[in-house]
């Protein structure tokens with residue numbers, strides 16, 4: 001109802017203005033004056049309106065800053081975040097100076113140099129000095145901004161130290177999973193073909209390979225028995241035959257992966273990443289200790305996502321097929337944020353997805369808890385009781401005969417493995 005009333009007022013207002021314009025038109029015709037003639041009084045009026053607009057414009061700007069200034073993010077809770085903020089503030093200063101200067105000139109001149117019969121406009125076709133000034137000054141300012149930005153970017157993206165806490169953030173539509181390296185301090189290798197209900201990250205161990213092969217066996221057997229024992233339309237039968245073929249191909253590749261794993265372990269010994277998956281910690285909780293460097297490895301299962309922790313001023317894309325990294329040193333714990341900064345007991349740091357990745361993108365988030373070293377160690381000790389697999393089992397032969405198709409076997413073994421870089 002209220003909306004209808006507002007609409008009515010707007011429409012009536014427009015009609016009233018149209019009518020007023022019409023009245024003006026008719027009166028000027030009565031006074032024998034051409035409508036397009038502009039008097040010096042009109043010009044003066046327009047000039048003053050320019051100034052009035054300028055004042056209103058800057059007043060509105062000041063009001064926006066006053067009313068919405070506190071909607072900005074609170075103080076940065078990471079070491080590099082302080083620097084990022086300084087850089088942003090430096091940009092703000094330049095932007096606001098340029099904004100005020102150019103707009104004051106625009107409106108003051110428009111109001112001051114209104115039309116006058118006593119003077120003619122000065123026409124200046126070209127001026128080298130002016131061209132130089134307005135090219136060199138912005139170029140120099142931009143160069144300073146870019147050099148400063150590159151400088152901090154290089155610091156943020158430099159490799160993390162050997163003592164850094166390692167966490168993998170795994171993105172998929174539409175949630176995050178964290179993985180910690182467990183007691184051995186090394187994240188194990190992964191392969192997407194092993195992903196299933198109990199292995200959401202596709203961690204490669206002898207056991208997880210066997211488990212997945214068994215699972216595929218069961219699926220093949222089930223589909224096969226349906227194919228032979230059920231009457232169905234030809235289209236459906238073709239579809240299911242194809243499905244069995246696909247499952248067999250996947251199986252062949254997983255067997256190939258096992259060979260890759262065994263060779264890699266034989267070749268590299270302790271350095272092989274295939275040895276370290278069993279004790280990895282796969283969790284829906286994301287914890288970081290304060291004032292300790294954290295090395296974050298980011299992977300995606302499906303589409304491009306982006307790991308964004310606004311309060312720590314951290315962001316990095318999650319790209320399927322590669323591992324991206326970022327590092328950070330948190331400087332404020334969740335507790336201090338609650339009591340001192342936000343004055344809100346329900347506050348949590350949050351890891352968001354910052355790439356529009358599908359229908360539930362808006363809700364793709366995971367809270368981050370930053371704690372002191374003692375609490376972090378206690379939490380980690382708790383997590384270590386729930387490793388991905390315990391104890392690690394030795395590689396075992398497949399439990400069921402498997403048809404290896406010739407096309408899959410022809411693929412070189414090394415192309416089959418996907419290993420998380422260290």
Ligand SMILES: [Cu+2]
Pocket residue numbers: 171172173174304305306353354355356357361364
């Ligand atoms: Cu996403």
